[in-house]
Amino acid sequence: MHPIRRLPAIDGNPGWFETSPSRHTPLGKRLTGDTHFDFAIVGAGFTGVALARRLAELHPQASIALVEALEVGQGTSGRNAGFIIDVPHNVDGGDAGAEHDRQLYALNTTAIERLRRLRDQYGIDCAWHDAGKYMSAHEARHVGALERFAAALNAAGFPSEFIEGQGLARRLGTGYYRAAVYTPGNVLVNPAALVRGLAASLPESVTLFSSSPVLGCEHGAHHTLRFAHGSLRAERLTLTVGSFSEAFGQARNRVATLFTYASLTEPLTQAEAAEHFPEVRPWGTTSAHPAGTTVRFTPDRRLFVRNTFHYQPALRTREAHLHEARDQHRRSFEARFPALAGKAFAYTWGGLIGMTLNHHSVFRHEGDNLYAVAGCNGVGVAKGTYLGHYMAEYMSGLHSAELGFILANSQPTWIPPDPLRKVGATLRLRRELAGAGGEI
Numbered sequence: 001m002h003p004i005r006r007l008p009a010i011d012g013n014p015g016w017f018e019t020s021p022s023r024h025t026p027l028g029k030r031l032t033g034d035t036h037f038d039f040a041i042v043g044a045g046f047t048g049v050a051l052a053r054r055l056a057e058l059h060p061q062a063s064i065a066l067v068e069a070l071e072v073g074q075g076t077s078g079r080n081a082g083f084i085i086d087v088p089h090n091v092d093g094g095d096a097g098a099e100h101d102r103q104l105y106a107l108n109t110t111a112i113e114r115l116r117r118l119r120d121q122y123g124i125d126c127a128w129h130d131a132g133k134y135m136s137a138h139e140a141r142h143v144g145a146l147e148r149f150a151a152a153l154n155a156a157g158f159p160s161e162f163i164e165g166q167g168l169a170r171r172l173g174t175g176y177y178r179a180a181v182y183t184p185g186n187v188l189v190n191p192a193a194l195v196r197g198l199a200a201s202l203p204e205s206v207t208l209f210s211s212s213p214v215l216g217c218e219h220g221a222h223h224t225l226r227f228a229h230g231s232l233r234a235e236r237l238t239l240t241v242g243s244f245s246e247a248f249g250q251a252r253n254r255v256a257t258l259f260t261y262a263s264l265t266e267p268l269t270q271a272e273a274a275e276h277f278p279e280v281r282p283w284g285t286t287s288a289h290p291a292g293t294t295v296r297f298t299p300d301r302r303l304f305v306r307n308t309f310h311y312q313p314a315l316r317t318r319e320a321h322l323h324e325a326r327d328q329h330r331r332s333f334e335a336r337f338p339a340l341a342g343k344a345f346a347y348t349w350g351g352l353i354g355m356t357l358n359h360h361s362v363f364r365h366e367g368d369n370l371y372a373v374a375g376c377n378g379v380g381v382a383k384g385t386y387l388g389h390y391m392a393e394y395m396s397g398l399h400s401a402e403l404g405f406i407l408a409n410s411q412p413t414w415i416p417p418d419p420l421r422k423v424g425a426t427l428r429l430r431r432e433l434a435g436a437g438g439e440i
């Protein structure tokens with residue numbers, strides 16, 4: 001039995017989960033006793049729930065177990081910035097060219113429409129907002145990156161708007177940014193509420209086990225998973241555990257995991273909103289610099305800030321890192337919203353981003369009916385949704401142009417193991433942070 005030594009933890013106080021309307025609705029049960037299923041999926045993030053739904057559609061008679069270490073929505077899928085991104089930005093698309101970008105766009109928009117249908121069908125209350133997305137720059141030296149982004153969007157035929165100066169300040173309620181590229185198709189959500197709603201509305205053939213960390217696994221003609229108070233045997237096993245794949249002995253030396261951190265304020269009062277955000281609609285911006293700050297003004301009038309990275313091979317953050325991140329969030333917040341300097345953060349948390357060197361994801365059959373999906377490169381709400389969907393089709397022997405594209409783009413390049421990985425990640429982070437300046 002292969003022991004799983006690194007397990008997910010809560011890593012601070014995850015604000016989206018805590019403010020999710022379904023927070024107190026029981027979801028799933030603890031795994032106890034010895035159980036047997038046709039399919040088992042480990043990891044109930046966006047990838048795992050999409051895979052479970054599509055498998056249930058394709059195999060209506062099969063029994064499917066979806067297993068999650070934490071409560072659904074407490075994992076990375078519920079800790080992110082809540083952008084469901086349609087246009088591949090520089091994090092995901094790389095320099096692969098306009099045709100490649102168009103194919104990613106088609107997959108992303110199909111995923112968004114699938115999520116929208118499910119939200120409508122099941123009335124998922126997740127602060128869904130068709131807000132679009134800004135990518136913004138504070139410093140003149142970073143406006144060039146925006147111009148290159150706008151040119152790439154133009155070449156691929158995606159709609160966008162370049163906004164500068166006062167016009168931008170009026171739309172955001174802050175004069176901090178010099179310029180931005182606005183793309184209209186992005187959706188903003190409370191991601192914890194969305195992933196919980198998706199898990200709660202899975203077909204009856206899917207049994208959800210929450211607060212049930214897998215502690216060991218054994219592969220062969222059957223797969224056996226060991227838990228604190230029971231076991232699960234399955235004919236076919238898929239790991240959708242994101243940054244924890246290596247702990248299961250899979251996707252070795254392909255995905256580099258980094259902690260990044262977020263804070264969410266208390267809601268602004270009506271008076272604060274009227275004074276500082278007159279006629280400003282909720283918005284979200286990423287940064288023109290890869291190490292820059294993501295900011296949101298939410299529909300319930302909170303401000304969200306995300307920045308700071310740490311390489312942490314134990315896959316758990318430390319109290320000192322959370323403090324460091326919260327202090328940086330405070331500085332970034334006050335630079336953008338000086339008039340709201342006294343507004344406290346109600347929540348600060350950390351989460352893991354799984355990055356691959358060439359932006360490809362892990363999407364593969366490991367052999368013996370064992371499959372793995374990982375490495376969503378910071379865009380996993382849409383990407384995990386389509387990779388999970390197509391993994392079910394791949395496991396079922398279906399073929400399509402979309403699946404062919406995914407398979408052709410699922411060859412992540414080798415990254416060295418520790419201690420070299422740590423050295424490489426630390427040097428890269430140091431270089432990126434030094435270049436980011438006022439974008440943080």
Ligand SMILES: Cc1cc2nc3c(=O)[nH]c(=O)nc-3n(C[C@H](O)[C@H](O)[C@H](O)COP(=O)(O)OP(=O)(O)OC[C@H]3O[C@@H](n4cnc5c(N)ncnc54)[C@H](O)[C@@H]3O)c2cc1C
Pocket residue numbers: 004006007008042043044045046047048067068069070074075076077078079080081082083084085212213214215240241242243244260261262306350351352353373374376377378379380381382383384
């Ligand atoms: C702060 C932050 C901001 C981000 N912002 C965005 C954004 O705005 N938009 C976007 O698209 N992406 C964003 N991302 C990335 C996004 O969250 C991920 O790409 C996405 O969560 C990947 O989904 P997943 O289902 O593949 O994996 P995960 O969400 O990591 O799900 C894997 C699940 O497996 C579970 N698991 C692990 N080990 C075990 C075990 N032993 N037993 C049982 N269960 C286990 C975990 O608890 C977890 O819930 C952000 C990430 C962070 C950290």
